[in-house]
Amino acid sequence: MRLLFGAAAAVALTFLALPVVAIFLRVSPTTLVHELSDPVARDALVVSLRTSALAQALVVGLGTPTAYLLATRRFRGRTVLLTLVELPLVLPPAVAGIGLLAAFGRTGLLSTSIPFTQLAVVLAIAFVSAPFFVRTAVASFEGLDPTLIAAARTLGAGPWRVFARVALPLAASGLGAGLALSFARGLGEFGATIMFAGSLQRVTQTLSLAIYAEFARNFDVALAMGALLVAFSFILLLVVKWLSFGWTSPFRSAPSSSA
Amino acid sequence: MAELRLDVAVSLRTFELRVALDVHAETVAVVGPSGAGKSTLLRAIAGLVPARGRVEVDGRDWSALATERRSVGFVFQDYALFPHLSVRGNVAFGGPPEDLLERLGIAQLADAHPRDLSGGERQRVALARALARKPEVLLLDEPLAALDAHTRDMTRVELRATLRELGLPTIVVTHDFVDAAALADRVGVLVDGALVQVGRADELISAPVSAFVARFAGGNVLHGHAHRADTLTSVELDDRNVIVSTDDAQGEVAAVVYPWDVTLARAMPSDSAQNHVQAEVTSVVPVANRVRVTVGAVTAEITAESAQRLQIREGDLLVASWKATATRLVAL
Amino acid sequence: MKVLAIFAAASLTGVLPSIDRAPKFQFAGSDQLAFQITQGAHADVFAAASPKYPEQLYSQGLCSKPAAFATNTVVLIMPSANPAHIRSVYDLKGHGIKLVIGAKGVPIGDYTRKLLAKLRLSSALKNVVSEEDDVKLVVAKVALGEADAGFVYRTDVKSVGNRVLRIAVPAAGQPTVRYELCIPTTSQHSKLAAAFVREVLSNRGRTALRTAGFGLP
Numbered sequence: 001m002r003l004l005f006g007a008a009a010a011v012a013l014t015f016l017a018l019p020v021v022a023i024f025l026r027v028s029p030t031t032l033v034h035e036l037s038d039p040v041a042r043d044a045l046v047v048s049l050r051t052s053a054l055a056q057a058l059v060v061g062l063g064t065p066t067a068y069l070l071a072t073r074r075f076r077g078r079t080v081l082l083t084l085v086e087l088p089l090v091l092p093p094a095v096a097g098i099g100l101l102a103a104f105g106r107t108g109l110l111s112t113s114i115p116f117t118q119l120a121v122v123l124a125i126a127f128v129s130a131p132f133f134v135r136t137a138v139a140s141f142e143g144l145d146p147t148l149i150a151a152a153r154t155l156g157a158g159p160w161r162v163f164a165r166v167a168l169p170l171a172a173s174g175l176g177a178g179l180a181l182s183f184a185r186g187l188g189e190f191g192a193t194i195m196f197a198g199s200l201q202r203v204t205q206t207l208s209l210a211i212y213a214e215f216a217r218n219f220d221v222a223l224a225m226g227a228l229l230v231a232f233s234f235i236l237l238l239v240v241k242w243l244s245f246g247w248t249s250p251f252r253s254a255p256s257s258s259a
Numbered sequence: 260m261a262e263l264r265l266d267v268a269v270s271l272r273t274f275e276l277r278v279a280l281d282v283h284a285e286t287v288a289v290v291g292p293s294g295a296g297k298s299t300l301l302r303a304i305a306g307l308v309p310a311r312g313r314v315e316v317d318g319r320d321w322s323a324l325a326t327e328r329r330s331v332g333f334v335f336q337d338y339a340l341f342p343h344l345s346v347r348g349n350v351a352f353g354g355p356p357e358d359l360l361e362r363l364g365i366a367q368l369a370d371a372h373p374r375d376l377s378g379g380e381r382q383r384v385a386l387a388r389a390l391a392r393k394p395e396v397l398l399l400d401e402p403l404a405a406l407d408a409h410t411r412d413m414t415r416v417e418l419r420a421t422l423r424e425l426g427l428p429t430i431v432v433t434h435d436f437v438d439a440a441a442l443a444d445r446v447g448v449l450v451d452g453a454l455v456q457v458g459r460a461d462e463l464i465s466a467p468v469s470a471f472v473a474r475f476a477g478g479n480v481l482h483g484h485a486h487r488a489d490t491l492t493s494v495e496l497d498d499r500n501v502i503v504s505t506d507d508a509q510g511e512v513a514a515v516v517y518p519w520d521v522t523l524a525r526a527m528p529s530d531s532a533q534n535h536v537q538a539e540v541t542s543v544v545p546v547a548n549r550v551r552v553t554v555g556a557v558t559a560e561i562t563a564e565s566a567q568r569l570q571i572r573e574g575d576l577l578v579a580s581w582k583a584t585a586t587r588l589v590a591l
Numbered sequence: 592m593k594v595l596a597i598f599a600a601a602s603l604t605g606v607l608p609s610i611d612r613a614p615k616f617q618f619a620g621s622d623q624l625a626f627q628i629t630q631g632a633h634a635d636v637f638a639a640a641s642p643k644y645p646e647q648l649y650s651q652g653l654c655s656k657p658a659a660f661a662t663n664t665v666v667l668i669m670p671s672a673n674p675a676h677i678r679s680v681y682d683l684k685g686h687g688i689k690l691v692i693g694a695k696g697v698p699i700g701d702y703t704r705k706l707l708a709k710l711r712l713s714s715a716l717k718n719v720v721s722e723e724d725d726v727k728l729v730v731a732k733v734a735l736g737e738a739d740a741g742f743v744y745r746t747d748v749k750s751v752g753n754r755v756l757r758i759a760v761p762a763a764g765q766p767t768v769r770y771e772l773c774i775p776t777t778s779q780h781s782k783l784a785a786a787f788v789r790e791v792l793s794n795r796g797r798t799a800l801r802t803a804g805f806g807l808p
Contacts (some may be wrong), residue, residue: 155391195539
């Protein structure tokens with residue numbers, strides 16, 4: 001049994017690691033830096049960072065109060081709301097794209113002129129990545145010791161002070177982990193963006209879109225951008241682990257979760 | 260002078276908590292088994308659980324006020340210190356911290372974090388924090404339960420002195436009668452949501468209204484059938500032993516005898532003690548400088564010297580003796 | 592059972608299955624398909640919307656000598672409501688028009704740039720809001736009404752019928768759009784593949800192409 005499971009694990013880990021390793025074997029660090037100076041890559045990086053930063057600001061700014069309410073209030077329809085928040089998590093990106101067009105498209109429900117703008121990219125990223133943040137945030141707020149909240153109230157703290165001075169600082173590491181997850185998901189966003197925002201260098205072409213656009217034309221640049229995204233995502237996931245479990249070396253055994 | 264008047268009701272899962280109680284500038288301990296509604300009572304006063312009825316402080320009705328508008332100092336069972344704040348930060352959450360840190364002897368810990376404190380230190384920080392907002396009412400939920408035996412004895416004495424000095428209407432919840440007797444001016448016994456008896460600790464011991472109160476106050480409770488004869492009542496116990504009491508009773512009763520009223524001997528003594536029960540020793544437990552010895556259905560508390568002299572071991576056959584005047588008869 | 596894998600330009604989506612429904616088709620931008628073939632993808636026939644990629648593969652020894660089988664013309668389409676009031680390609684220079692075109696390297700994208708250059712309309716490129724990876728995406732963005740105009744093939748208009756308006760490009764600007772197909776050397780069913788190619792080039796195939804709006808070489 002040990003042998004069998006070991007073999008299965010070896011196959012699985014090799015399978016998961018190989019594409020990642022292959023990217024880095026194909027581009028040496030010097031070519032990576034060189035290829036990333038390609039205008040397409042540079043512009044895509046700027047677009048990605050800008051739109052991701054804005055989208056995540058939106059997600060945290062609106063998601064935190066939402067998560068706090070969902071975690072602390074009990075009301076009819078709460079489960080439905082929670083499910084609604086989580087829905088984009090399992091929606092195919094193409095459906096997200098269609099939905100955003102149907103809502104914000106020129107001929108959509110709100111008939112805006114958002115499509116093809118950087119704001120469209122921001123909305124697409126926010127839409128698909130928000131559930132990662134909100135879910136983690138709800139769990140963090142729900143995990144708070146209710147006695148600490150009660151203690152704050154007996155000390156004269158009203159709802160706002162309880163939130164700002166007790167709930168927020170205590171949930172901060174969970175919120176940080178949620179943000180890192182959301183950020184990582186947002187960087188990889190492709191389907192909803194290409195449908196809702198289109199793809200235009202310097203405006204709406206994010207790293208993911210640029211990789212797709214370039215892979216037939218200039219494989220090395222696509223590869224270099226891929227490597228960059230892998231590195232970003234890896235760092236973000238480490239941040240998640242660090243915030244969730246406290247810092248231990250990532251190469252030592254992780255503390256077992258008791259969940 | 261400050262006064263807290265309670266007449267509250269809270270519906271719990273299997274029973275209703277219903278308490279009417281006036282607390283002056285004194286400490287009232289509410290004791291009872293776990294699940295009796297003790298913590299719920301404190302939470303209802305603080306407005307942390309919805310309650311019907313009235314909570315009145317110096318004639319002002321608190322019933323409609325949110326928790327943060329009620330002037331309570333609440334010390335939670337596990338102290339509920341904010342883990343992200345220093346000792347000073349915790350106390351300052353309620354109000355200006357410096358005087359209180361000094362007064363409770365924790366000034367040198369001001370910059371420490373709760374995780375680095377001992378149980379006794381945490382208890383003092385929790386009390387300082389509760390006092391920081393200058394509360395009109397003090398509520399303490401099992402303030403000593405989280406402490407080890409040694410710290411607990413010291414803290415009990417300190418806490419008693421602090422509560423005296425404060426002179427606030429104070430309710431202490433505890434499951435331990437010894438803590439209650441040591442801390443409080445009056446003790447209330449809460450059973451299934453109702454206060455069955457409120458009085459000074461010695462009143463509860465000398466005149467328990469029920470077998471439950473007696474057992475809670477530390478007494479041995481022996482079931483039996485009482486027959487009144489002249490000046491004494493004789494009680495035939497369930498184990499066929501017959502004991503006598505100066506109390507008046509007839510029919511099914513509980514005979515209460517406190518461990519410190521029981522003496523032990525190897526042979527049947529011929530002293531003034533009028534009740535004797537011979538049985539096997541089932542347990543011998545040293546408690547501080549005394550020893551608790553269980554002989555059949557009766558537990559005696561004797562000095563360590565007496566225990567030494569008698570050389571008691573489990574399995575020995577001993578005679579437990581106590582006076583008819585030390586035998587209280589109460590309703591079941 | 593042998594099933595042919597046909598890699599074909601997105602603009603051939605409607606017509607090829609009407610000639611032979613048996614093979615499995617993969618429709619995408621010709622540049623992406625060519626790239627997949629150089630990466631070793633198993634294609635039995637490669638049908639592209641320009642001679643560029645088949646000729647490239649042929650010169651690299653990756654496919655047989657390409658044969659031309661259809662032609663097409665580039666047209667300008669607008670949503671049927673025509674929100675930007677476009678009457679001719681020259682209106683594309685106007686301010687604030689949302690123009691969608693194919694990306695560089697994608698045949699429709701290259702044709703569009705060539706066309707605009709010939710008509711001295713390259714300044715219209717400032718109005719481009721999105722560069723799509725194949726022609727069907729351009730069609731979709733216009734048909735949805737999100738874009739004001741887009742350059743596509745004449746044959747693409749059929750599938751969206753009444754949801755778009757179409758205007759012709761002046762003859763002076765019209766590029767030569769020629770479709771070529773070839774049999775990649777990696778094909779394991781080259782005989783069957785050759786039969787498919789013959790069918791496309793046959794009278795029946797030519798009729799189907801003409802019905803779909805293609806021209807014939």
